[in-house]
Structures are given as structure tokens and as C-alpha cells.
Amino acid sequence: xxxxxxxxxxxxxxxxxxxxxxxxxxxxxxxxxxxxxxVRPDDLPEAALRLRDDERLxxxxxxxxxxxxxxxxxxxxxxxxxxxxSVPIRLRVRLDREKPEVxxxxxxxxxANWHEREAYDFFGIRFLGxxxxxxxxxxxxxxxxxxxxDAWPHRVxxxxxxxxNIEKPKRLxxxxxxxxxx
Amino acid sequence: xxxxxxxxxxxxxxxxxxEMVLNMGPQHPSTHGVLRLVLHLDGELVIxxxxxxxxxxxxxxxxxxxRTYLQYMAMISRLDYLSGFFMEWSYVRSVEALMxxxxxxxxxxxxxxxxxxxxxxxxxxxxxxxMLNLGAVTPFFWVFRDREDVYDLLEMVTGQRMxxxxxxxGGVRWDLPDEFEAGCRKFITEFxxxxxxxEQLITDNEIFLSRTLGMGIIKPKEALDYGIxxxxxxxxxxxxxLRREVGYSVYPEFDFDVPLGEHGDCFxxxxxxxxxxxxxxxxxxxxxxxxxxxxxxxxxxxxxxxxAGDVYRAVETPRGExxxxxxxxxxxxxxxxxxxxxxxxxxxxxxxxxAGNKIADLVxxxxxxxxxxxxxxx
Numbered sequence: 001x002x003x004x005x006x007x008x009x010x011x012x013x014x015x016x017x018x019x020x021x022x023x024x025x026x027x028x029x030x031x032x033x034x035x036x037x038x039v040r041p042d043d044l045p046e047a048a049l050r051l052r053d054d055e056r057l058x059x060x061x062x063x064x065x066x067x068x069x070x071x072x073x074x075x076x077x078x079x080x081x082x083x084x085x086s087v088p089i090r091l092r093v094r095l096d097r098e099k100p101e102v103x104x105x106x107x108x109x110x111x112a113n114w115h116e117r118e119a120y121d122f123f124g125i126r127f128l129g130x131x132x133x134x135x136x137x138x139x140x141x142x143x144x145x146x147x148x149x150d151a152w153p154h155r156v157x158x159x160x161x162x163x164x165n166i167e168k169p170k171r172l173x174x175x176x177x178x179x180x181x182x
Numbered sequence: 183x184x185x186x187x188x189x190x191x192x193x194x195x196x197x198x199x200x201e202m203v204l205n206m207g208p209q210h211p212s213t214h215g216v217l218r219l220v221l222h223l224d225g226e227l228v229i230x231x232x233x234x235x236x237x238x239x240x241x242x243x244x245x246x247x248x249r250t251y252l253q254y255m256a257m258i259s260r261l262d263y264l265s266g267f268f269m270e271w272s273y274v275r276s277v278e279a280l281m282x283x284x285x286x287x288x289x290x291x292x293x294x295x296x297x298x299x300x301x302x303x304x305x306x307x308x309x310x311x312x313m314l315n316l317g318a319v320t321p322f323f324w325v326f327r328d329r330e331d332v333y334d335l336l337e338m339v340t341g342q343r344m345x346x347x348x349x350x351x352g353g354v355r356w357d358l359p360d361e362f363e364a365g366c367r368k369f370i371t372e373f374x375x376x377x378x379x380x381e382q383l384i385t386d387n388e389i390f391l392s393r394t395l396g397m398g399i400i401k402p403k404e405a406l407d408y409g410i411x412x413x414x415x416x417x418x419x420x421x422x423x424l425r426r427e428v429g430y431s432v433y434p435e436f437d438f439d440v441p442l443g444e445h446g447d448c449f450x451x452x453x454x455x456x457x458x459x460x461x462x463x464x465x466x467x468x469x470x471x472x473x474x475x476x477x478x479x480x481x482x483x484x485x486x487x488x489x490a491g492d493v494y495r496a497v498e499t500p501r502g503e504x505x506x507x508x509x510x511x512x513x514x515x516x517x518x519x520x521x522x523x524x525x526x527x528x529x530x531x532x533x534x535x536x537a538g539n540k541i542a543d544l545v546x547x548x549x550x551x552x553x554x555x556x557x558x559x560x
Contacts, residue, residue, distance in 0.1 A: 032492065060403075060407070061409060061411075062409050063496075063505065064409070064520070066507055066518075069518070079505075109408075110408050111527050114526065114530040135236075137236040137239045137559060146241070
């Protein structure tokens with residue numbers, strides 16, 4: 001059995017993270033009950049290894065990898081958690097939108113494999129050193145990365161889909177339209 | 183009688199021994215939906231497995247960006263159709279955190295009661311389907327008989343049997359009907375005896391034991407490495423339950439145990455689910471006793487406009503940690519919405535768990551992980 005869980009409070013976790021990261025982190029803050037650590041793409045594997053192997057933070061569990069397209073830049077967000085200390089951590093990497101590249105962390109957490117494939121599939125983020133970087137949810141010959149904000153320039157104009165503009169189905173005699181009553 | 187040498191000697195057809203590639207799925211009864219497994223086989227022996235996803239991809243994350251926060255409520259319970267209530271719960275927790283509001287206390291109790299009922303019927307399917315994978319048909323009908331009782335209760339409250347759309351940001355849609363409490367109490371008094379029935383039927387069954395004991399072992403370290411959560415991780419001995427660790431909603435008020443396994447094999451995963459159903463009954467009982475009167479939702483405008491920011495909130499679903507990450511830019515629609523599904527991580531472990539086993543054991547392992555493709559493919 002594991003020992004009694006040690007609950008770190010956030011200020012303590014913040015101090016530990018500052019000490020652990022040193023110059024690796026561009027910024028460490030607390031936001032939304034998470035410890036948010038921002039690192040440069042090149043420093044990501046080193047920062048991830050330190051967070052995983054440190055005994056106090058011990059982020060052995062990678063919850064997921066989130067890609068976000070902010071139009072001006074792109075972001076990869078790693079949600080980490082320790083099963084002993086209950087301090088959720090977000091590792092934030094800001095990427096160049098024209099050439100989104102970040103080193104893979106598959107060798108640090110095996111579960112990262114599919115999450116990285118998903119982020120590649122949706123956002124086109126290239127994870128360097130990934131063993132098998134293919135699309136995972138969309139079809140293999142899809143020509144775009146659908147979650148990018150400019151992926152679908154041909155958006156359906158919603159005004160065309162108003163009830164008044166749609167041809168109404170023919171009604172049987174005696175049947176009333178639910179919408180006419182109201 | 184001819185000897186083997188004569189039968190297989192010169193002049194007879196040659197025996198071809200080669201690796202065979204077999205597609206299991208996407209339409210296969212034991213893959214729980216539309217999961218496709220590309221198997222490389224040496225006879226009955228599985229050399230390697232490659233899961234192929236995406237047959238149920240509906241673009242949930244992209245669609246969220248063109249819908250208002252309230253419109254998306256109707257979609258989110260379709261995501262994981264066996265435990266739709268938890269999807270709604272996770273989503274409203276995120277939006278409530280974004281807006282900085284809290285649901286009234288009575289609404290939180292209602293969420294806990296309905297959520298635990300939903301956990302029970304989800305575990306019903308997990309156990310029933312698992313047994314069906316192993317070739318036992320009877321348990322499947324037994325659990326579906328008992329699911330009907332819960333469905334009646336949920337229909338009484340929400341008006342729907344599966345896709346509830348019952349939660350709202352800042353509470354729930356409407357209050358519990360008057361008949362609910364009596365019906366729910368009747369169910370939770372009868373249900374523990376039903377769980378004993380399942381156990382009599384399944385747990386001591388020799389065939390079941392020989393198929394599951396020591397099969398598909400997940401070690402605690404591997405479970406963390408692959409991001410496994412929920413009953414699958416707890417069967418491996420990882421003492422982690424968001425209901426207790428994070429203590430969201432009114433869960434800290436209730437007294438319940440987190441069942442743990444020791445070995446992390448298929449049997450432990452089954453046993454954890456059975457025990458969790460008992461704990462759910464305990465939680466519902468306490469919630470019914472301590473539920474307070476009051477309003478069930480906040481008066482919020484229909485067009486919610488949360489301030490800019492990002493939040494991640496997770497709940498403990500029957501399959502593990504389900505979380506919703508929302509980035510808001512202060513508009514009517516989310517800028518980015520990410521759904522973190524526990525089964526996605528569980529499926530990524532199948533190649534490691536099944537390599538070197540027989541095909542029949544692959545079916546047992548996949549069944550014990552309680553896979554559901556609705557959440558995986560999104």
C-alpha cells in the first residue's frame with residue numbers, strides 16, 4: 001500500500017516548482033487551481049522529466065495533451081497530475097503557428113503517444129521524435145487539420161437555415177404544425 | 183492408420199505456416215461499438231494489435247465552437263451514451279467555474295443522486311457485456327432487467343431514458359418529482375440483493391475464474407504511465423478517486439469506500455465495478471437522507487457569456503477521469519473545447535496488454551476494460 005497522501009498546498013508547490021525549474025521556466029503562476037508552468041518548446045522534455053522524477057511533485061500521470069489555436073500563435077498544453085500530492089499542473093508551450101513543432105514526450109509518458117497523434121491530427125502540431133505520427137481520428141487522406149481556426153473558410157451561413165426559409169413538409173389533413181400553434 | 187509423416191509427406195498439400203493479418207471490427211460484437219483491431223496472428227496467438235479509431239468521429243470539439251453554451255448541453259450527453267449524465271456534469275462544472283457561480287445545494291444533491299444511478303447502469307452494461315464477451319449470455323439479461331428499474335427512475339426525473347439533457351449551468355432543469363424518493367428508496371433497498379445474485383452467478387464460476395484470473399495484468403506503474411484512471415486503475419491498486427481527492431459537489435459529506443484491487447487483472451477490474459455499485463447505493467442512501475429543500479437552479483440568462491479565461495474540470499465517471507477544458511474569449515461560444523476521455527487512454531494500452539495472448543483472451547481483456555467508443559472518437 002502507498003503511504004498516506006501528502007497534501008501540498010499551492011504556495012508550497014509553487015516554491016518547489018520555482019526551485020525545480022530554475023531558468024527552464026519562462027513563467028510560473030497559479031491559475032484556475034492549477035500550477036501553470038510555461039516553457040520554451042526546446043526545454044519541454046527536460047522540464048517534463050524533472051516534473052516526473054521529482055519526489056515532491058512526482059507528475060507520473062499525464063492526463064492529456066491539448067492543442068489550442070489562438071490565431072496569432074498556437075499552444076500545446078500538458079495536463080499533469082500527481083497521484084500522491086493532488087496538485088494539478090499545466091505545462092504550457094507556446095508554438096509558432098506557421099511551423100508548430102515541439103519535441104515528443106512519448107518516451108517520458110507512454111500514454112502521450114496517442115494524445116500527440118490527436119493534437120497532430122487536429123492542429124498539425126509536429127511532435128519531433130514521435131515513433132508513429134499519423135492521423136488518429138479523422139481519415140488518412142484528409143487534406144486539412146480541422147481544428148485550426150482557418151481550416152473551414154467555407155462556413156455555412158447560419159441565416160440560411162432559419163425556419164422561414166426552409167420548405168415545409170406537406171401535412172396530412174387534420175394535422176397541425178407544432179410551431180404554428182406557438 | 184497412416185502416420186503423420188505419410189499424411190503430410192511428399193505428394194500431399196503443404197501446410198502453410200505464416201503470419202496472418204485479421205481485422206477484428208469495426209463491426210464486431212465484442213468490440214463495444216466501432217473499434218477496429220488489426221491483429222497479426224500466429225495461429226491463435228496474437229503477435230501484435232493495432233487499434234484503429236475514428237469510425238464514430240462526429241467532431242464534437244469543432245461543433246462546440248459554433249454553438250452557444252446552452253446549445254451544446256443537448257450534444258454533450260450523446261458523447262458517452264451510457265453515462266451521459268457525467269458528461270453533462272463535467273461540462274457544467276467547467277462553465278460554472280468559468281463564470282464563477284455555484285449551483286444551489288439541492289441541485290448538487292440531485293446531481294449526486296442521478297449521477298450515482300447512472301454509474302450503476304453504466305457498470306451494469308460493463309459487467310453484462312464483459313460476460314457476453316466471455317460467452318455467458320444469462321448475466322446480460324439479468325443486468326438489463328435491473329437496468330429497466332433505473333431507467334424508469336431516470337425517465338421520471340429527466341423525461342428521457344438515455345440522453346438526459348437534464349443539467350443546466352447553475353443547477354438542474356427542474357426539481358425531482360414527488361414520486362421519485364419512494365421509487366428510489368425502493369430500488370436501493372432491493373438492489374444490494376440483486377448484486378449478490380450477480381456475484382452468485384459470476385464470481386465463483388469456475389469458467390469465469392479460469393478466463394480472468396491473472397489475465398491482462400496492469401501494473402500500477404504502467405497504469406500511471408498510460409494515463410489509465412477509474413476502476414481500471416483502481417483494480418491495479420492505485421488509490422485515486424476524484425470524488426474523494428478533489429471532493430467536488432457534495433461528495434465530501436458522504437461516507438463511502440473506494441474499492442481497490444490487488445493484482446490488476448481482469449477479475450479485479452470486474453470485482454471493482456461490483457463493489458462500486460454497492461458504494462453507489464450507499465451514497466444514494468445518504469444523499470436521499472440529507473437532501474435539503476431550496477431552489478434547484480440559478481436564474482441565469484439563456485445566452486451565457488462567461489468572462490475570458492480557461493478552465494479544466496473533471497469528474498469521476500464510471501470509466502475514469504472525464505474532463506472538459508474550455509477556453510473562453512468572452513464571447514457567446516467557446517473558443518476551444520477539449521474533451522478528455524478515460525477510454526482513449528485505456529484503448530491505447532490494449533496492444534501492450536494483449537500481445538502474446540490468445541484471441542479469446544484479447545476479447546476478455548477488451549471486455550474487462552469497459553470500452554465505449556462514443557467518448558473515444560468524439
